[in-house]
Amino acid sequence: MGIAERKEKQKTEIRKMILDASMKLFVEEGYDHVTIRKIADLIEYSPTTVYLYFKDKDEIFFHLHEMGFAKFMELNQNLLGIANPLMRLYKMGENYLHFGMNHPEFYDVMFIQRAPMQALACMDDGHWSLGDNALGLLQQVLQECMDKGLIKKAPVEVVAVSIWGMVHGLVSLAIRDRMAKLVPKEDIPKVMQQSLNWLLNSIDNNG
Amino acid sequence: MGIAERKEKQKTEIRKMILDASMKLFVEEGYDHVTIRKIADLIEYSPTTVYLYFKDKDEIFFHLHEMGFAKFMELNQNLLGIANPLMRLYKMGENYLHFGMNHPEFYDVMFIQRAPMQALACMDDGHWSLGDNALGLLQQVLQECMDKGLIKKAPVEVVAVSIWGMVHGLVSLAIRDRMAKLVPKEDIPKVMQQSLNWLLNSIDNNG
DNA sequence: TTTGGTTACTTAACACTGTTAATTATATTT
DNA sequence: AAATATAATTAACAGTGTTAAGTAACCAAA
Secondary structure, three states: OHHHHHHHHHHHHHHHHHHHHHHHHHHHHOHHHOOHHHHHHHHOOOHHHHHHHOOOHHHHHHHHHHHHHHHHHHHHHHHOOOOOHHHHHHHHHHHHHHHHHHOHHHHHHHHHOOHHHHHHHOOOOOOOHHHHHHHHHHHHHHHHHHHOOOEOOOOHHHHHHHHHHHHHHHHHHHHOOOOOOOOOHHHHHHHHHHHHHHHHHHHEOOO | OHHHHHHHHHHHHHHHHHHHHHHHHHHHHOHHHOOHHHHHHHHOOOHHHHHHHOOOHHHHHHHHHHHHHHHHHHHHHHHOOOOOHHHHHHHHHHHHHHHHHHOHHHHHHHHHOOHHHHHHHOOOOOOOHHHHHHHHHHHHHHHHHHHOOOEOOOOHHHHHHHHHHHHHHHHHHHHOOOOOOOOOHHHHHHHHHHHHHHHHHHHEOOO
8 A cells, every 4th residue: 555655654744844843943932932823834734734743732842852852862972981880970960961051942841841741641651751761871870880889878769869859950940040140140050060069079989 | 198098008909909819829720820811800800900000920920929938938937946057957958848849839930930030030129039038048057057067068059059959859840740750659758858868968977 | 537535734713811002980189 | 060180991912722614635436
């Protein structure tokens, strides 16, 4: 059936057009400016056509959220060459902070907005695999650090959540302007770096 | 001028009515369900009347944000009796976590949403005094701990931002459903507690 | 090739949202 | 009582997500 195949191809093609348009609007104008009508304008279809390819707006944001994770994974390729797990842990934190500050829109939809999680809840496998994988990596590194006696022993889940909590807290306070009045805007990256240093130093056995 | 006084009184009375209605909607239905028209319905005025008392919706959210801080300060009264600064620091963290988990809507408008900060930016004194005061308290406690040799010495600003970052991170991840898939919902408060314990233990000199 | 049926897409509309200009009603002052 | 200033309203604009109903395009069988 060559026809069915072609149809399928066209369908995924339009899906891609919609996501590309959403992405463009998202990156250039931000979360709030991604509207169904603007997407439709960009792909030169009527607004209702969008609903033939996606259940609702949340589902589109879910895919943007996935693209954000892909971008983040890409950035984390620089971890592969680092043998020392403690150094790798440090670099992971640095990557996280950099990603959040350099791509606040993506960070927003990945970790702050409710939309993608609501779309996820309406899916067959309601598992947040991308987020879980990321935290899994963190847990692995921590376990390795503990096994080699580089950091103080403690339940990995707790330490992982704590570290993730801190870097997420720093980024989200910053991009939602809760730090600007307290720490001069230009100093924020530096202070974040210092916070990360301080935390990892506190748990370092040779600190 | 008794008339001017009475007028002034009426004006602030209607302002209060608007804020009370907003608060009611906010607490009962959440951030997204606070609309100008619903507020107007509750106070039995037309929607446009709201604009005679508040510049825009963000300004209303700014006041809700302030009410949230008032609520939080109230909760923190239990710190007054604690002489040991390290114990006080611990209780502060606990209060923060409890407040966030028990009043997610308030936490949202206080630390996550952009609206109140935008309203604040349009004011004469664009200073986030409430947030800054809260962090000031944290810095004081930390300084006291360091002076008494209870925790390792480090730049207070850095440690303060780090701790705030972590508790904020934990709460905001939780209330935006980023932890639910990873930590069973009923275990979240316990894990948070453990995270706080772990962090404060890490910096404790007698740990 | 023409008919019938499926699929793809659009038009029109609903029920909302924040916000503003113009208008009416109310209260105060002359 | 008439003129003026203030308060509140109606009507509307320009958006939003989303759905029901109608139209055009394509493919399969007669």
